[in-house]
Amino acid sequence: MASSKERILDSFENILIRDGERAATMESVAAAADVSKGGLLYHFPSKEALVDALGERLLALSARDRELMAADPDGAARYYVRTSVYEDSALDRALVAMARLAQQGHPKAQQNFARIQAFWLEALEAALGSHTVARAVKLMGDGLYYEAAFFAGSGANQQSTAEMEQLLELVDLLQSSDRGGS
Amino acid sequence: MASSKERILDSFENILIRDGERAATMESVAAAADVSKGGLLYHFPSKEALVDALGERLLALSARDRELMAADPDGAARYYVRTSVYEDSALDRALVAMARLAQQGHPKAQQNFARIQAFWLEALEAALGSHTVARAVKLMGDGLYYEAAFFAGSGANQQSTAEMEQLLELVDLLQSSDRGGS
DNA sequence: TTTACTGTACCGGCTGGACGGTATAGTATC
């Protein structure tokens, strides 16, 4: 079994994703992690500490993801869109959980978010060589993530492989159009 | 001055957009609408009633928007992407406000949302004749909206006209690619 | 034209419950 700290953070994520920020109370997180409230407070002295820890986890996961994106043999654009469907990966989960907090107006969550979005856009621009194409590709991926953020909680958002392949061909088309755009 | 009922609903929207669901308490909504708490409760007997009223407003606005989309001389695809940048229109505001509620796990808000999304996708498919292209176009617009949902509150999300035009040209490209896709 | 009454719009205090955080006493393991 994972350490209590990890389990608590996982539970925090879970509840944020499934039930929203409001439901993610200290007590419900503790209960979900099978820890007493006192136990939770022992590891995370405040709710803010919980959010900070989630932020660090997210930052680390997204940095690793950008490396994978840059190195993907299929290309960064395809990688970004392909991995934007919600697959319940560690990154997906941390991202959607943080989205819940950001939507709630949480300042640190919003900053985390804005920073990560900017990093991704830069990485796409660097890989694709065009600001506009990078933007279009990022928007498509973001649209996918946006669906995830709404429906990850309840209701499977199944995307067929065939459908995804057709979408990826359109991504190829966008890339091929690059005739020295800014 | 608009009727108290409209003013209350506008204030509810405002606070949801600017400060998130958590901040949209009955008291703060009443204060923003320049009405006492009792006065608010007179018009909307519960918070649920406020959400329902917002849902009706959103449904009406989105239905009107789909008509405009179908009739736009520039084409539905361009219309959808073009109008997806946040411009603080009545529809934008109602949509982002409802998004805040949906993200919070509010069941009715999620249903409202899912229904409207489906309508838009259908409308795009009908206009573009291709499921895949409609999906790609919708994702790009949704990506734009998703940015709006995060940054509409604080921080201008300015999109230059030139940048938008380049994006729209990519939308044209997607449409022109339609070779009898599903 | 005064009196009695009705309906609409609204005010603001109160209550009960939930939540974040504190405190503390006790337990089990290394």
Added chain:
DNA sequence: GATACTATACCGTCCAGCCGGTACAGTAAA
């Protein structure tokens, strides 16, 4: 004896919803 907890009681704050009351416009019989 230090670490990693459990269990429980408690405090202050915030919030939804309730409730008693006010203000006022209309109306209609006496």
